Amino acid sequence: MYQQGVGDFKYYVGISSLAHIATRHDRVCVLNILGGESSEVTPVGHAWSGGNVVFGTSPGRRGQVLETPLGNVPVYNSVREGLDDGHRFNCGVVYLPPSAARDGVAELIRVNPELKKVFIITEKISVHDAREIRAMGQQHGIDIFGANCLGVADSWNQVRIGGALGGDNPSDTLRRGSIAVLSNSGGFTTTIAQYLRMAGWGTTTLVSSGKDVYIHYAAPEFAFALANDARSKAAVLYCEPGGYYERDAEFTKPVVACVVGRWKSRLTRAVGHAGAMAGGEDDAAAKERWFMDKFGVDGLYTPDNPVFSAKGAVVTNIAHIPAALTAVMRANATLPDFEPEGTMELKPWFGANLGIALPPQLDLPVVPAIEPYRSQIARLAEQVGAVFPRETMKDASGASQMDPATQVSSLHGVSVLEAARRPLEANLGLALLREAGGDNDRKLIAVAVGAHLNLHSDPALAATEAARAAGNAPNAVLAAAMAIVGPGRAERARTIVAALIERLHAAGLRDALDEDFDCRTLADDADLVALVRAPAPDARAEAMLAGLAARDARSLPVRLLQHTGVPLSADAVLAAITTTLAWGPLMRKRVSRLTAESLPWWMQLVGTLIGASAPAEQHEAGRFCGIDEAEMLGSGSLTALTCQALLGRVPQPADLFAYQTLVGILLSNGPGTISAQGAKGAVSADGPETPQRVQLNKAVVGFLTHTGYAHGGNGFEGVQFLIEQFRDSGLDDPTAAHGIDVAALARHCAEEYARYKAERKQTGSADIRKIPGVNHPVFKDRPVNIDPREAFIRELMTARSEANVFHDFYHALVQALHEAGVSRTVYCVNIDAVIAALLLRLTWQPWREGRIDEARLEDAAFTLFLHARMLGCAAEIDDHLNRGRNMDTRTPASKCRHVS
Numbered sequence: 012m013y014q015q016g017v018g019d020f021k022y023y024v025g026i027s028s029l030a031h032i033a034t035r036h037d038r039v040c041v042l043n044i045l046g047g048e049s050s051e052v053t054p055v056g057h058a059w060s061g062g063n064v065v066f067g068t069s070p071g072r073r074g075q076v077l078e079t080p081l082g083n084v085p086v087y088n089s090v091r092e093g094l095d096d097g098h099r100f101n102c103g104v105v106y107l108p109p110s111a112a113r114d115g116v117a118e119l120i121r122v123n124p125e126l127k128k129v130f131i132i133t134e135k136i137s138v139h140d141a142r143e144i145r146a147m148g149q150q151h152g153i154d155i156f157g158a159n160c161l162g163v164a165d166s167w168n169q170v171r172i173g174g175a176l177g178g179d180n181p182s183d184t185l186r187r188g189s190i191a192v193l194s195n196s197g198g199f200t201t202t203i204a205q206y207l208r209m210a211g212w213g214t215t216t217l218v219s220s221g222k223d224v225y226i227h228y229a230a231p232e233f234a235f236a237l238a239n240d241a242r243s244k245a246a247v248l249y250c251e252p253g254g255y256y257e258r259d260a261e262f263t264k265p266v267v268a269c270v271v272g273r274w275k276s277r278l279t280r281a282v283g284h285a286g287a288m289a290g291g292e293d294d295a296a297a298k299e300r301w302f303m304d305k306f307g308v309d310g311l312y313t314p315d316n317p318v319f320s321a322k323g324a325v326v327t328n329i330a331h332i333p334a335a336l337t338a339v340m341r342a343n344a345t346l347p348d349f350e351p352e353g354t355m356e357l358k359p360w361f362g363a364n365l366g367i368a369l370p371p372q373l374d375l376p377v378v379p380a381i382e383p384y385r386s387q388i389a390r391l392a393e394q395v396g397a398v399f400p401r402e403t404m405k406d407a408s409g410a411s412q413m414d415p416a417t418q419v420s421s422l423h424g425v426s427v428l429e430a431a432r433r434p435l436e437a438n439l440g441l442a443l444l445r446e447a448g449g450d451n452d453r454k455l456i457a458v459a460v461g462a463h464l465n466l467h468s469d470p471a472l473a474a475t476e477a478a479r480a481a482g483n484a485p486n487a488v489l490a491a492a493m494a495i496v497g498p499g500r501a502e503r504a505r506t507i508v509a510a511l512i513e514r515l516h517a518a519g520l521r522d523a524l525d526e527d528f529d530c531r532t533l534a535d536d537a538d539l540v541a542l543v544r545a546p547a548p549d550a551r552a553e554a555m556l557a558g559l560a561a562r563d564a565r566s567l568p569v570r571l572l573q574h575t576g577v578p579l580s581a582d583a584v585l586a587a588i589t590t591t592l593a594w595g596p597l598m599r600k601r602v603s604r605l606t607a608e609s610l611p612w613w614m615q616l617v618g619t620l621i622g623a624s625a626p627a628e629q630h631e632a633g634r635f636c637g638i639d640e641a642e643m644l645g646s647g648s649l650t651a652l653t654c655q656a657l658l659g660r661v662p663q664p665a666d667l668f669a670y671q672t673l674v675g676i677l678l679s680n681g682p683g684t685i686s687a688q689g690a691k692g693a694v695s696a697d698g699p700e701t702p703q704r705v706q707l708n709k710a711v712v713g714f715l716t717h718t719g720y721a722h723g724g725n726g727f728e729g730v731q732f733l734i735e736q737f738r739d740s741g742l743d744d745p746t747a748a749h750g751i752d753v754a755a756l757a758r759h760c761a762e763e764y765a766r767y768k769a770e771r772k773q774t775g776s777a778d779i780r781k782i783p784g785v786n787h788p789v790f791k792d793r794p795v796n797i798d799p800r801e802a803f804i805r806e807l808m809t810a811r812s813e814a815n816v817f818h819d820f821y822h823a824l825v826q827a828l829h830e831a832g833v834s835r836t837v838y839c840v841n842i843d844a845v846i847a848a849l850l851l852r853l854t855w856q857p858w859r860e861g862r863i864d865e866a867r868l869e870d871a872a873f874t875l876f877l878h879a880r881m882l883g884c885a886a887e888i889d890d891h892l893n894r895g896r897n898m899d900t901r902t903p904a905s906k907c908r909h910v911s
Contacts, residue, residue, distance in 0.1 A: 016152065018235050023149045025127060026232070029191055029216035029240040033165040033172050035060075037128070038099060041067040041173075042115045043106040044077050044086060048132065053104075054079035056162075056171035059181045063170060065100050066093040091122045104162065104173040105131045112158065113140035120151050130173035131157030134223060141225035148227065156228045160221030161197025166204075166214045167242055176200055176217055188213015188348035189242065190336065193233045194249035195222045203247055203269075203332060209355055210333030211347030215243045222251060229256035238263045244345060247332055252294045258301045265343055266323040267312075267336045268302040270295050273327070299325055312338070330355055360388055395516050396597040396604040401700065403899040404691060408682030410442075410890040411883060419799050420679045422886055428803045431675030434650040435882075436460075438678055442886040443613055444592060445601045451524065452592055454564035456614075457649045459588045462555050462581070463618025464643070464652060465635040471495040472630055475623040485624075485873045486723065490715040492623035493708045496616055504611035507542055507586035511568050512597070512607060514539065515590070523594035524565045534574035543572050543583035551581035555588070558644025566591040585611045603893050605702055612707050613885060620711070620881055624874050625656035650674075653878060657871055658853065659863075665813060669849040670875070672807060676800050676842060677876055679883030689717025690884040691891045691900055698897040705892055714884035718877060726872035728783035729847025733817050734858075734865070736760055743859070745852045747814035757823035761831040768833060784844025785825055786834075796839035804845050817848035846872060 017027040026032055041053055044067025057064045058080040066085045067077060073092065076083035087093040090103075103119040103126060105112055112133040119126055129148065136144075136158045148155040156163060162173025166185040171177060174197060177185045184205045190212050194200040197219040204214050218233060220226050230248065237246050245265040250257055252272040273295040303309065306323035310316060312335040318324065321342040324335040333355065337347065362377040380388050399409065413420045420427050422438075423445045430438050436453040439460070440446065448456075466472035471492040478491035514533050515523075522528075533539065545552060556579070559569060568587035572579055589610035596602040622635065629636045635643055636655045643652060654662040654670040662670065682691070693713030697705040718724070740751055764782060771779045808815065821840040829837045850872050857863040 020231070020235070023152055023154075024232050024235065025152055025154045026236055027239050029218075029233075029236045029243055030165075030167070032128075032216050032218065032236070033163045033168060033170040035063075035168050035170055037063055037102050037170065037172060039064045039102045039104055039172055040090060040093060040098075040100040040119070040123075041084075041104045041106065042090075042119070043067075043069060044084065045069040045072060045075065046106045049104075049106040050077060052175040053077060053084075055175070055179055055181070056173075057081060057084065059177070060170045060172075063172070065098045066096075068093065090118050094122060099125060101125050101127045102172055103129045105129065105133055105157075107133055109133055109136050109140075112136050113143055116144050116155075117147060120147050120153060126151075126153055128172075129153060129155045130160070130162045131155065131221070131227075132160060132162065132173055133157070134159035134221075136223055136225075138224055141223065145225060145227060154228060154232075156218070157221040157223070158225070158227070159223040161200065161219040163219065164217045166217070174219060176219060177204070184208065185217070186213040186349075187215075189215065189244040189345075190348075191215045191233075191237055191240065191243040191246040192217040192249075193220055193230060193246065194218070195220055195226075195251045196249055197221075199249050199329060203249060203329060206329065206333050206355055207247070207336070209351060209353045210337060211349050211351040212333065212336060213348040215240060222253075224253075226254060226256060229254070230260035231256060234260040234262045245336065245340060245343075247336065249329070250298050252298070255293055257298055258293075262305065262323070265321065265339045266302075266306070267326065267332055267339060268298075268306075268323065269326050269329055269332055270298045270302065271327060271329075295327075299327075360384065395512055396602055396607060397600040398603060399893045401894055401896050404695075404891050404895040405900045406683065408687070408691075408887060408890060409894055410886040411679040411682050411687070413681035413683075417799050420681045422679045422883055427676050427678050427800065429675075430678050431672045431803065431807070433675060434648065434671055435653055435674055435878075436649045438675060438882050439617060439885075440592070442678075442882040443602075443606065443610060443889055444596045446596060448592070448595075451565050453649075454559070454562040455566065455588050455592055457647070458555055458558045458562065458564065458644050459585055459592075459611075459614040460618040460621070460649055461558070461644050461647065461652065462551055462585070463615050464622040464656070465630055465633075465640065466492075466619065466622045467630040467632050467635075469495075469619075471619050471623060472627055476627045479626075484719070484724065485870050486715040486718045486877060489620050489623050489874075489877060490712045492619050493616065493711045493715065496612075496619050496708045498612070498706055498708075501612035501615055503580070504582040504586045504589075505608045507583050508590050508593075508608045508611060509604075510539055510542055511571075511586060511590045512604065515568065515571075515594075520567065520594070521598060523567050523591045525567055526565070528567055530567060530571040531574055533571055534576075540575045540577055543575060543579055543586075544577040545580035545583070548578050549581050552579045552584045554640055554644055555581065555584045557641065559588075561641075561645030568594075582611070585614060589614060605893060606889055609707060609889065609892070613889075616708055616711055617881065617885070621653050621656055621878065624653075624878070625659070629656065629659070657874055657878070666853050668807075668811065668813070669853060672804055673846055673849060673875060674879040674882070676804065676845070677879035677883075679880075679886070682887060684880075685717045685722045686714050686880050686884055687887045688900070690714035690888050691895070692717075694888055694891040694895060695898055695900040699892050699895040700897050702892055707888060707892075710888040711881070711884070714880070714888075715877065718873075718880065720873075723876045723880065724869070724873040725783065726843050726846035726850065726876060727869040729844050730851050730868050730872055731865070732783045733820070733847055733851050736820065737817070742816065742855070745816045745855050749816045751816055753816060753819050753823050754827075757820055757827040758831075760824055761827035761833060764828065765831040765833050782824070782828075784821060784841055784847055785828070785838045787839075787841055793836065795837040798839045798841045800842045801840050801845050804849075815848050815852050817851050818845065821848060846875065850875065 016023040016025050018024055062081045064084050068089055069086050070088050072086050073088045075086045105115050107115045116129055161176050164171040164176040166187045178201055184201055186208050190207055192203055200217050200219045220229055237243055248268045250270045302325045307320045308318050310318040312318050312324040312326045317338055319338050324339050326335050357375055358378045359375050360380040379385055411422050423441055425441055436456045437447040439456055440448040440452050474491040474495050475488055478488045568590045572583055572587050593607035593610055597607055625636055633640045650671055651662055654666055690710050690713050693710040694705055699705055742749055742751055768779055821844045825838040825840055828834050854863055
């Protein structure tokens, strides 16, 4: 049955004017009112419209309500129940899933003869259902909007029906004016209204037509209602490819058409609004031509080429809409509705050029934000450093990750391969400050850590020696020292760091190396002076200051403390150094203030751990490993000092290369390693949500106790293996001039291992010892397996023209094992083999001469691993301290099993 409507349409249209689309008399029923989208936007629209929603439906939830600023909206199981309770409505809003939308519209029409308008928010309704919805609306004389739309709004009537036009504060965007808006995009409907308002144009009715295949209320109906709306002097249309609705629209008032989506013409399948496809006659270019013909123009409007007529203009960028509209309306002798409220030019509320000189076109001035954002930004500007959201960190990390394809790990985005090229000082900065820093940072770290290497007369040394004498492994020996370096040792320095951050940030310091910054006023701060003053001259403080001066290290916080003119404590100097190190990352919000305030403790822990690696006789008053304190702090490389503590002798260039390379490579193997889990578990147990309770030294002990002869000390297995292979070879020099037939030695070893393996299998034994340093990782189905870390070190050695017979032997061995039938593929030489080969090269001659025994070799291999992994675990500890939750590394009881 055909319903007679208004106008000359061949189908039913009941709305004769835009003023009738959304009025204060309309009453609304919302289907699926408690759904995720509706429950967010319906209360806002209801309140702005003066309370136009009478009830909603949500099957099975009768008796519940939707809370709104104007009171509760009742919820029923069905539309029929709401009507039976006496509610009346003429508009339905549909938030149902696509498969239920057709039945929802049918229910609205079937039970409510007063229904006049339906707004379908649901997207991706099937074509079949859309046709039936269309037929039902036509048969019963009902106007349908959508689908896949954000409803409608009227700025004059201050009414919104369905969807979220105008956002959370519609009055901020929808100011009364003379421009109507029809848009395929719901989001851009609001954006266009805001753009117009900035240029002095208010709005009348805004229709989000939707972007499904069927658009029930489209451009022809809009054009007809626009012509009959005395309030609307012109319109803006936002059009996407697909459909012929705009071609059939007859406009009698000026229009600015924004046509987007040219890129879709290059596609070969349906996408977006109406599924426009390549080669169709309803793509963006076609729609541009339609409007150009309607407006009598021969080009697009741009600021550089303003093409328009009194009938309208065509743009392809929504930012050009206000200017195009103003030009068109000027041609119609019509001025904007009110004074422009601003411009749509970029007005940044934040700015950080990071010292880069930008051209004027890019160097936009920072402008005050509107309220309430201005106050929020002011409070944000007072915040120093980053604030990380807390989450469960059991199997997660914001510090390290491993690439599963290459099995190469990275720390704070830096590959361990790259870390292997850097000295220990740089990798310590990377671990704790998320960036390696420059030369000045390394000087500061060398002094801060170096001041804590010498443990002469320190209880930590006594604890270390007692643990060592009791036969403990290196990890337990170092753990004894860490237990002594508790929070009390760092408390004063951490307090001073906090005070320095407060004062320097308030003074506007941006660069902690700024030579021109006047810090004399801060130096007169009585509270700060009292905090940094030493009761008597402090020898360690003076040594640190002398070391900084000798290295020509720059630090404004140190200069500030020196301006106080009082004798400084070692804690104060340490605090000033670490504040300098942290300042740049703090200002760039790379690290948190908590991290910055923890740095003094970390410097003490790292220094003590390295120092404890050397036996007690290497710790003397004013000397460490035979090096005077002045030299150690004033010029010594921390990498060299650590290497010397490990080897017990002055390292040569080859020693330093091997040590630095191995420390970088072993820095991290991802957050899933046993050592990292031990460190993270200790933080989790203390409760990082109350970070002041977390004991960093206990977390380091957690890392140390989670290393052992299988994880950390297994490098020595490779040393033992190599010693057995070369014990009777007569090898004197493990470099290029060794004179050993490496291939023959490898074949002999492979043949012996093949016989051994065959014998074990014949006896039915599944317990077959493995050759240290080969096999893992194995990349499935690769004929030759290569550990990228080992290959990287081999390339470095080749570039330095450094030979190592032990490393060469391993490469010959994996090939020989394959040829002897032990392995189906060629095993890889892994990083443990590299540790063994490099370490044995350093110690082969002292071992041959009896100056170092195998027990000391074992300790050296294990300790080398601990030095490296200490840095990676420090990063995990700091990350968990900032991000973790209390007890977040425990395993739920439901996931545990009992074995009987």
